[in-house]
Amino acid sequence: MQQFDLIVIGSGPGGYRAAVLSTLRGLSVAIIEKADWGGCCLNRGCVPKKDWHHTAQLVAASRHFTRRGISGVLSAELDGAWQHQKKVVETVRDSYTDYMKRLGIGAFNGAANFVDAHTVAVGEASLNAKHIIIATGSSPLVPDAYPLTPGRVLTTDDLFNHAPPAGKRVAVVGSGVIGTEFAFILSQLGREVLWIANSKPLAGSAYSQPALKILHEALARHDIQARTGCRAEYVEVLPDGVRLALGDGSVETVDWVLLGTGRRPHTDNLVVDAAGVALDAQGYVKVNAYLQTSVPHIYAIGDVANPRMTANQALADAAVAVANILSSGSRQQDAGAVPELVYSAVELGRIGMNEDDAEDAGLEPAVGFAAFETNPRALGQDDTDGFVRLIADMDSGALLGAEVVGAEAGEMIHAIAQQFGHDDALARFAGMFYNHPARTEEIQNATETLAAKWGLAQQVFGE
Numbered sequence: 396m397q398q399f400d401l402i403v404i405g406s407g408p409g410g411y412r413a414a415v416l417s418t419l420r421g422l423s424v425a426i427i428e429k430a431d432w433g434g435c436c437l438n439r440g441c442v443p444k445k446d447w448h449h450t451a452q453l454v455a456a457s458r459h460f461t462r463r464g465i466s467g468v469l470s471a472e473l474d475g476a477w478q479h480q481k482k483v484v485e486t487v488r489d490s491y492t493d494y495m496k497r498l499g500i501g502a503f504n505g506a507a508n509f510v511d512a513h514t515v516a517v518g519e520a521s522l523n524a525k526h527i528i529i530a531t532g533s534s535p536l537v538p539d540a541y542p543l544t545p546g547r548v549l550t551t552d553d554l555f556n557h558a559p560p561a562g563k564r565v566a567v568v569g570s571g572v573i574g575t576e577f578a579f580i581l582s583q584l585g586r587e588v589l590w591i592a593n594s595k596p597l598a599g600s601a602y603s604q605p606a607l608k609i610l611h612e613a614l615a616r617h618d619i620q621a622r623t624g625c626r627a628e629y630v631e632v633l634p635d636g637v638r639l640a641l642g643d644g645s646v647e648t649v650d651w652v653l654l655g656t657g658r659r660p661h662t663d664n665l666v667v668d669a670a671g672v673a674l675d676a677q678g679y680v681k682v683n684a685y686l687q688t689s690v691p692h693i694y695a696i697g698d699v700a701n702p703r704m705t706a707n708q709a710l711a712d713a714a715v716a717v718a719n720i721l722s723s724g725s726r727q728q729d730a731g732a733v734p735e736l737v738y739s740a741v742e743l744g745r746i747g748m749n750e751d752d753a754e755d756a757g758l759e760p761a762v763g764f765a766a767f768e769t770n771p772r773a774l775g776q777d778d779t780d781g782f783v784r785l786i787a788d789m790d791s792g793a794l795l796g797a798e799v800v801g802a803e804a805g806e807m808i809h810a811i812a813q814q815f816g817h818d819d820a821l822a823r824f825a826g827m828f829y830n831h832p833a834r835t836e837e838i839q840n841a842t843e844t845l846a847a848k849w850g851l852a853q854q855v856f857g858e
């Protein structure tokens with residue numbers, strides 16, 4: 396029996412971050428991974444997806460090249476894009492495993508299962524610890540109608556695990572985050588995309604109507620055949636393609652299908668019962684605000700414990716769980732302070748409350764708005780779609796939430812996230828010195844509209 400202060404099960408962003416943070420804080424740590432080090436995010440999610448998104452953006456931007464005096468038309472091939480992401484993923488994975496080694500984290504390959512509330516088995520080894528973190532992530536949800544078939548009917552896991560299937564015509568299924576991202580990406584990487592979506596992209600998400608309008612317009616500019624408001628009722632895998640019978644009576648044939656139909660928490664073969672850890676009706680590990688499971692010294696973080704299935708959330712959860720392991724009850728999860736991003740024909744980022752959330756909380760939201768339309772940096776980039784929207788409380792001037800739509804939203808959101816939760820966030824946005832010309836300056840402009848239009852001059856300028 397090997398003894399540790401902490402055992403972490405799963406090496407995705409949640410587990411890896413928890414192992415690193417707790418080691419840096421002096422704990423002896425074992426981490427167990429049954430598949431690729433780095434989890435979904437590194438191997439089959441955020442990292443390869445963003446690599447492809449960058450290639451897709453380069454291709455999409457080429458439509459503006461001629462008016463800059465650059466000639467030629469760009470096109471991309473999925474095989475080359477797949478090889479590129481593979482190299483990036485391998486480089487990051489090597490740096491992760493190397494860092495764990497240098498920190499002296501005990502790394503175990505194999506599927507873990509609970510023996511009791513302090514003991515975990517992995518292969519022949521038995522590990523014992525004072526604390527355990529479950530960070531086993533999620534698996535794709537596959538609707539009954541779709542027979543998963545290599546090269547024909549794929550999840551995003553299959554897409555990144557194996558070289559891309561042959562064939563130009565692809566059906567992307569689902570109008571959630573994956574569908575919205577991959578319909579754009581694959582359309583720029585040389586595929587003809589048929590998008591089977593039962594609703595408009597990101598309908599029902601927390602993004603504002605102005606944000607969704609820009610997204611929908613940006614997607615419409617690309618050659619994507621959208622079949623909105625219908626599902627496939629029958630899916631047949633043929634020797635040379637896939638036939639889909641849609642709910643509206645039409646039939647479509649494609650070379651292959653990519654599913655973006657949701658994910659489920661993954662606790663398969665973990666034997667959580669042996670530790671007394673409870674799951675909820677959807678299979679998530681039940682946690683309290685400190686991310687403790689029904690067994691107080693066992694924590695659960697990331698996708699396995701949280702329907703907000705993002706790497707950002709998993710990373711934030713890791714910090715919360717480690718803080719509570721080091722000092723019991725010291726830190727509560729604050730999901731509202733974690734940014735969310737979508738990478739499609741336009742980038743969308745948000746944090747905190749939207750107007751509906753604010754009204755539901757009995758607050759009166761004021762909206763500070765600044766568009767990229769005349770931003771000099773955006774004009775120089777031929778990319779003026781989007782805006783910064785800040786949601787502030789009319790009474791106190793507190794920053795309640797924010798949205799950034801447009802190029803580099805994924806970077807800009809940090810400038811907002813950094814001040815989020817500070818009572819004087821608006822004064823900080825107004826008072827800092829900016830690089831010029833920059834997209835980030837629109838945060839300052841949006842702040843100033845809160846003073847000019849909503850009477851928040853005192854909170855913004857301190858007058």
Ligand SMILES: Cc1cc2nc3c(=O)[nH]c(=O)nc-3n(C[C@H](O)[C@H](O)[C@H](O)COP(=O)(O)OP(=O)(O)OC[C@H]3O[C@@H](n4cnc5c(N)ncnc54)[C@H](O)[C@@H]3O)c2cc1C
Pocket residue numbers: 404405406407408409410427428429430431433434435436437439440441442444445505506507508530531532533551573661663664665696697698699704705706707708709736738
């Ligand atoms: C295509 C795609 C794109 C995405 N893009 C983004 C993005 O741009 N930004 C973002 O924030 N999020 C993104 N996500 C979501 C993000 O990948 C997940 O939210 C994140 O990976 C969750 O991290 P985690 O640590 O909870 O679990 P995971 O990353 O799923 O890692 C869990 C690990 O646990 C291992 N494991 C499971 N059971 C056991 C066991 N019994 N024993 C040992 N090991 C086990 C698994 O093999 C896995 O490696 C994307 C997801 C997908 C599918």
Ligand SMILES: NC(=O)c1ccc[n+]([C@@H]2O[C@H](COP(=O)([O-])OP(=O)(O)OC[C@H]3O[C@@H](n4cnc5c(N)ncnc54)[C@H](O)[C@@H]3O)[C@@H](O)[C@H]2O)c1
Pocket residue numbers: 538568569570571572573574576591592593594625626627654655656657658702703704705706735736737738
């Ligand atoms: N940028 C990011 O942060 C990012 C990127 C990708 C994935 N993720 C996360 O991964 C998880 C999975 O993403 P997702 O887009 O698969 O899930 P999702 O829950 O966001 O969307 C699933 C979509 O599939 C639709 N759907 C379900 N069954 C269907 C069927 N039979 N036919 C047609 N449509 C069907 C649903 O109505 C929904 O629109 C999400 O939690 C997401 O947040 C995050």
